[in-house]
Amino acid sequence: MPKEAVLTGAVDLAREVAIEAAGSAEDVGEHLGCVAEGERLVSHRFAAKMAGYPGWQWVVTLTRPHRGRSATVCEVELLPGDGALLAPEWVPWAERLQPGDIGPGDVLPFKADDPRLQPGYSALPSENDPAPGLDELALARLRVLNFDGREAAAQRWYRGAHGPTSLGALKASAACSTCAFALPLAGSMGQVFAVCSNEWSPDDGQVVSLDHGCGAHSETDIEPQATNWPEPAPFINEFNIEPITLHEDLEPDVE
Secondary structure: OOOHHHOOHHHHHHHHHHHHHHHHHHHHEEEEEEEEEOOOEEEEEEEEEOOOOOOOOEEEEEEOOOOOOOEEEEEEEEEOOOOOOOOOOOHHHHHHHOOOOOOOOOOOOOOOOOOOEEEEEOOOOOOOOOOOHHHOOOOOEEEEEEHHHHHHHHHHHHHHOOOOOHHHHOOOOHHHHHHHOEOOOOOHHHEEEEEOOOOOOOOOOOOEEEEOOOOOOOOOOOOOOOOOOOOOOOOOOOOOOOOOOHHHHHHOOOO
């Protein structure tokens, strides 16, 4: 407890200032004590009673002039105490993004050091990619996928909804590797993946693994089955005659 009697005894003044800042006396709770911040500088703390601010405190800092006998208000603020409810640590927008968050018109921030990419004009061996094939050499692009980028994409696609473990693939009678609608990818990815081009398939336009499958395979068929709701025989009414007036141009010539 500080020895500054004038400032430590100005609890009522500090409370009035806290109530004025809070806007309501109900939002300022019990006096929690005071702390000496420096010479002739003391901060009084009051519990904050507003909804949504558990553990927060109103802090009113008082001072007095040299040899002065009255306290003067320096500042008042709302600060978190021990165990206060705090907002999560702010994370930049670029770091909060998740796959699927990008919508029309959104643009991702540029990553000059993206670990998935390497310069497009270089196909030199690396520690993880001892033999990157020349098909990755792309002078028209500044950067291309490196080994880590290709590996991550392949794992994501293979384990996803268009890989061999999806429900549709497990029930399929044939794999995409034998389907005429499977367009293989170029390069090393073509050994595992293709693009479906069958408009009747739920995977149309998607990258699928060659051991994926669906019911729209080009070489499968089902036996014709009789319908449970046969169509009735047509009914012809031979007793009612409906006269029809022909167009003048269509009437036959009678001599």
